[in-house]
Amino acid sequence: MTEGSGGKPAFRYRVAETVVAAVFFALGAIVIFDSARLGFGWREDGPQTGYFPFYIGVIICVSALINLMAGLAETKEKNRSFVEVEQLKLVLSVLVPTAVYVGLIGWIGIYVASALFVALFMRWLGKYTWWKVAAVSIGNSLVFFLIFEFWFRIPLPKGPLEALLGLN
């Protein structure tokens, strides 16, 4: 096996290629299905609504099948690690908090959520002291607050804290 840094692979290329090709095929199928519902033929006044998307869907499905076959045909030597366990952990350690962050935006507002998000990163991955964490995370949100609410006058989602401070 030719691993980049010798770590344990979480997924190999063949799995990744297959999954992505399958997702493409499914999306193409959805497009074909909905276009067929709307009609993809010709009427006297020209092509129906589903005409263009129908063929787009067909091309997606055909390409997906060819990519799927190409992925399955990968030789053993070429079937190297797609992502190593350590790398996947790092990526997930960013992706999961980001998803939580997006979930929080609607609930406690973008400024508080952002401050918490930056703080979590600095404390957890960067191992900074608390006062540095607080200074950067709160300062960052304050700067964005000034830029968007005062300078550009574009209201961003706000939550209970802003309501408490009467900034809504």
Next chain:
Amino acid sequence: MDEIQSLLQGFVVVLTLKNIALMFTGIVLGVIIGVLPGLGGANGVAILLPLTFSMSQAPGGTTSAIILLSCIYWGALFGGAITSILFNIPGEPWSVATTFDGYPLAQKGRAGAALTAAFTSSFVGALVAVIVITFLSPIVAGFALEFGPPEFFAVYLLTFCAFVGMSKEPPFKTLATMMLGFALAAVGTDPVTGTLRLTFGSTHLLTGFDFLIAVIGLFGIGEILLTLEEGLAFKGAQAKMNIKVVLETWKELPKYWLTSIRSSAVGCFMGIVPGGATPASFMSYGVARRFSKDGDKFGTGIVEGVVAPETAAHAAGTAALLPMLTLGVPGSPTAAVLLGGLLIWGLQPGPLLFVEQKDFVWGLIASMYLGNIVGLIVVLTCVPLFAAILRVPFSVIAPIIMVICAIGAYTVHNSIFDVWMMLVFGVMGYVFKKLQYPLAPLVLAIVLGDRAESSFRQAMLVAQGDMSVFFSNALVGSLTGLALFLLFWPLMSMLWSKLRRGI
């Protein structure tokens, strides 16, 4: 000459205090965006685009808005070189080729020379491309005024087939992402009949997918996830820039005039046909290595190896605006975002722009000349400042960039659903990049999908469903023919190499 007259008129439009200030702001922001991982030309402009909504409402405001955004683009083009040379991290895909010789030069202690050479040749490349735009675009636009729907569809077809034929990614992966882009563009209201399609009853999907969200997710979040895999620390060389180094390097540069001319030509060509800056920089590096008398020293750290890719990348990045302005067909993802901006401000990109919006077009072209001069001055004087940004640890920079992306995605339509979509596109960008699914055709398809479909259907309506309309005259026939040739090029070259092996 009409062009010179129009250009001078453009300079009059640009040379106001407000526009010059915007130019500086744009360049500085652009360099910062180009230096930071996860923020690049395309998504940097996409994030800032919503902020220009209100700016564009004032009289002459659209010109100011495009100056700001295009200067961010030039800044990002300059900024990519800084990280490549000092940190061996290409801040932008088109500066990958700059690392080949730029980083070895920096390790030898000649970082200043490498940076000066990179910036100066960027400037030269851009200048050549702007001159090409100045004199070629009125001709192309005049030509395109005669275009009807079949011709426009043939141009779109050519653009997309060029991606299949010319990208180094597997052709069916290019085709798959491109068609996915068209499918995403089709979601929502049918542009011709107004029927809803592919929404499946979701109210969020009524307006379809916005390409700005896709750009921010694919290029921003995806890039950060990729960078994370490499670890969290950046190690870089120190840059000593002073007037002496700059002057010494400038004395050396005229030696490479032939490389500059070749690279500018490669860059302009690749920018106008939708190849983009990234392949242009690689191609130009390869060509320079083959033709240079120091060819075997390429890769060990020589100035010529920096000049070639940087000139081409900047020339291509600039020239990509020519088809965007004249035909409404962008040659690169960033040009696609700028085109989206034009649409949002209520301008119709295409040949009519040169007739109806003279101030806007020539103001933009004049600002390209000035913007690149301003850019050269800013980067030459402020390199240490910009390099310091990269010394901020990734665990601080990464979440802040994520927050910027989230705010950018939210401000497009003031919708949290868009922020979720941005995250989905981010994961998509990460996986696609690793599996060699190209992102540029996806973005271009989302931007152009509706327009391509409308022109196709209008052409079909006029022709009563007869496909031969796309071969009905010499112009549309040769465009369609060239498109089909490019589309089947990968297949032909595969058959050709099989045949040769057979013998």
